[in-house]
Amino acid sequence: MKKVSLLAPGPTPVPPRTLLAMAQPLIHHRSSDFLDIFGQVREGLKKLFKTENDVLVFCSSGTGAMESAVANLLSPGDKAIAIRGGKFGERWTELLEAYGCQAVNLDVEWGYAVKPADVAALLKQDPSIKAVYVQALETSTGVSHPIKELAQVTKDTGAVLVVDAVSALGAYDIPTDEWGLDVVLSGSQKALMLPPGLAFASIGPKALEMMKTSKCPKYYFSWAKELKNQGINKGTFTSPVTLFMGLLDIFELIEEMGLDNIYRETEIKSKAFKAAMAALGLSLYSKENASVGLTAVEAPEGIDGQDVVGWLKNKYAIFIAGGQAQAKGKIFRVAHMGYISEFDTLQGISAIEMALAGLGYKFDMGAGVAAAQKIFGEA
Ligand SMILES: *Cc1c(COP(=O)(O)O)cnc(C)c1O
Numbered sequence: 226m227k228k229v230s231l232l233a234p235g236p237t238p239v240p241p242r243t244l245l246a247m248a249q250p251l252i253h254h255r256s257s258d259f260l261d262i263f264g265q266v267r268e269g270l271k272k273l274f275k276t277e278n279d280v281l282v283f284c285s286s287g288t289g290a291m292e293s294a295v296a297n298l299l300s301p302g303d304k305a306i307a308i309r310g311g312k313f314g315e316r317w318t319e320l321l322e323a324y325g326c327q328a329v330n331l332d333v334e335w336g337y338a339v340k341p342a343d344v345a346a347l348l349k350q351d352p353s354i355k356a357v358y359v360q361a362l363e364t365s366t367g368v369s370h371p372i373k374e375l376a377q378v379t380k381d382t383g384a385v386l387v388v389d390a391v392s393a394l395g396a397y398d399i400p401t402d403e404w405g406l407d408v409v410l411s412g413s414q415k416a417l418m419l420p421p422g423l424a425f426a427s428i429g430p431k432a433l434e435m436m437k438t439s440k441c442p443k444y445y446f447s448w449a450k451e452l453k454n455q456g457i458n459k460g461t462f463t464s465p466v467t468l469f470m471g472l473l474d475i476f477e478l479i480e481e482m483g484l485d486n487i488y489r490e491t492e493i494k495s496k497a498f499k500a501a502m503a504a505l506g507l508s509l510y511s512k513e514n515a516s517v518g519l520t521a522v523e524a525p526e527g528i529d530g531q532d533v534v535g536w537l538k539n540k541y542a543i544f545i546a547g548g549q550a551q552a553k554g555k556i557f558r559v560a561h562m563g564y565i566s567e568f569d570t571l572q573g574i575s576a577i578e579m580a581l582a583g584l585g586y587k588f589d590m591g592a593g594v595a596a597a598q599k600i601f602g603e604a
Contacts, residue, residue, distance in 0.1 A: 517561060530557045
């Protein structure tokens with residue numbers, strides 16, 4: 226069996242020390258030791274989200290937190306803006322419709338960022354709109370939406386801003402309270418370097434007010450129930466004890482590294498990778514606000530992006546991601562977040578060069594690796 230290398234935007238590699246932290250004997254989720262762990266998790270999440278809000282933990286993938294942010298804020302028939310600049314943006318529409326709410330779709334061309342003025346215009350036109358749903362980092366296109374500016378737009382309206390930061394939180398700075406973000410969602414398996422299975426939701430005062438009148442059905446993902454129980458360090462249901470132990474270790478690791486250093490390193494890996502792709506004559510799929518968390522690259526003319534992904538997977542057990550929906554076959558995506566190192570990044574670039582050469586693309590072999598080495602060397 227080949228050594229597996231995870232370079233896709235989730236799940237990302239888990240640090241060995243964190244794997245060991247999760248290899249401890251199981252304790253009971255109602256023991257006093259676990260109550261203590263729950264308290265530490267809550268404190269750690271507040272620091273990570275940079276907020277005084279309660280940050281709820283759910284045992285689900287990131288989409289569970291997204292679903293909770295529809296079910297707990299709205300009532301059937303309510304209108305909400307879904308910013309759709311990619312596959313994850315489309316998920317907002319699907320969720321809104323599943324709960325009988327009316328999605329006001331704000332379609333953004335894939336590869337571009339939403340214009341805050343367009344959101345402002347929609348809210349002005351229809352003051353009954355109750356929420357704006359957006360991705361911080363639209364993982365399917367590699368574009369970061371302007372979250373700080375969107376918060377300025379929603380601030381003095383009746384609408385709450387819900388930010389899906391599943392792939393963004395931990396990759397770059399998203400200060401919840403400083404920017405006045407009503408709801409921020411995340412998950413464990415992207416920049417937070419953990420296995421899949423945990424989802425998070427930071428809930429601000431404006432969202433708490435809206436929650437009180439929400440009539441959408443909810444059970445497992447009830448914010449009110451969780452706020453009450455998690456407020457005294459208890460999960461309503463059986464908590465994922467092992468993942469909590471891992472999360473505590475990640476908080477320690479972040480504390481040792483410093484969040485700002487983590488952001489800086491992510492930025493350097495992104496810069497090196499993007500320079501490598503340019504040196505190979507390839508263009509980014511993200512035409513504006515290209516994110517530091519991951520890079521979406523256009524496959525060269527005549528080469529299917531899925532073949533590049535398949536080549537890396539089948540020959541080298543290196544996992545990158547392809548395009549989804551309308552971008553399928555056109556692009557490949559590589560992550561720079563979390564525990565992915567400089568040398569993992571160089572390995573990925575090297576493997577992409579080998580795949581492109583094997584698929585018939587003409588370029589200077591080694592040019593991408595050299596461009597990235599130069600940037601890492603100077604950092
Ligand atoms: C990964 C991701 C999610 C959550 O996906 P799950 O498969 O449910 O964990 C949500 N939004 C974005 C932007 C993501 O990248």
